[in-house]
Amino acid sequence: MTRTTPPRHRRLGRAQRGLTLIEISIALIIVALLFSAAVMGIGTITGAKAKGAAAELAGTIRSLYDSAALRGKTCRLVFEIPEAKEEKATRYHAECAESAVTTSRDRDTALRDENRDREQTRRSRRTGDREERSYLASGGTAPTTDELMEGEKLRVESASRFSSFTSEELAARDLPSDVRVSVWTRQQKEPVESGVAYLYFFPQGYTEKAYVYLSQGDNTWTLDVSPLTGKVNIAGEALEVPR
Numbered sequence: 001m002t003r004t005t006p007p008r009h010r011r012l013g014r015a016q017r018g019l020t021l022i023e024i025s026i027a028l029i030i031v032a033l034l035f036s037a038a039v040m041g042i043g044t045i046t047g048a049k050a051k052g053a054a055a056e057l058a059g060t061i062r063s064l065y066d067s068a069a070l071r072g073k074t075c076r077l078v079f080e081i082p083e084a085k086e087e088k089a090t091r092y093h094a095e096c097a098e099s100a101v102t103t104s105r106d107r108d109t110a111l112r113d114e115n116r117d118r119e120q121t122r123r124s125r126r127t128g129d130r131e132e133r134s135y136l137a138s139g140g141t142a143p144t145t146d147e148l149m150e151g152e153k154l155r156v157e158s159a160s161r162f163s164s165f166t167s168e169e170l171a172a173r174d175l176p177s178d179v180r181v182s183v184w185t186r187q188q189k190e191p192v193e194s195g196v197a198y199l200y201f202f203p204q205g206y207t208e209k210a211y212v213y214l215s216q217g218d219n220t221w222t223l224d225v226s227p228l229t230g231k232v233n234i235a236g237e238a239l240e241v242p243r
Contacts, residue, residue: 047219065230107187
C-alpha cells in the first residue's frame, strides 16, 4: 500500500531545503569577505606593495640616469610626498633642464624655500580665483585667454628652469597610498619625509648618492643609488643615513 505525503509536509520540506541554500550562500559570501580581508592583511604584513613599488622605482631611476647622459642635460626625479596624516599617495615624475645645470649644496635650505614658494603660489592662485569671481560678479570683463596664457607662461618660466620630461618608462606615477616614502641624498642632513624631494642626474654620467625609503606597515625597503653607475641596490631594511 502506497503512502502519500501530506501537502503540509511537502511544503515544509521545500521550505527547509530553500533555507539551507540561503544559508550556504551567506556562508560563501562571508568566507569570500574573510579571504579578501586576509589577503589584504597579509599584503600589509609582508609589505608586498612597498616591495613592488621599490622594484618599479629602481627601474625609473636607472632609465632617468641613462636619459640624462644621452640627452646631455641635467634631469631630476621629483617626489611629491604628502604629510602622514593626509593619507594621500606619493607622486613622482621626471623633469629635465634645458642644459647642464648644477645643484645647491645646501639641499635642506633649498627644499624649505621651494616648499614655501609652492605654498605661496597655491595661496596666490586661490586668492586670484576669488578676486576674479568677485570682479566678474561686479560686472567687470574677464581677462582674455591670451592674457591668461601669457601670464601662466611667465610664471612657469620664472619659477623653474626645469620642465617635465616624460616617456613610456618615465611617465608620472602615484605610489600606493599606504606606502610611505622618504628621500635622502648626500646634500641633505636628514631624509625628506613630506613636501618636495629631488634626486638629480647629470649629463656627465653620474647621479647623487641617495637612499629612497619605501615603507608599508613594519616593513621597509631602501633603494641604495650608486652615484657613479646609477645602479640601484634594493635592501630589505631601512639603511642608516651616512654621517
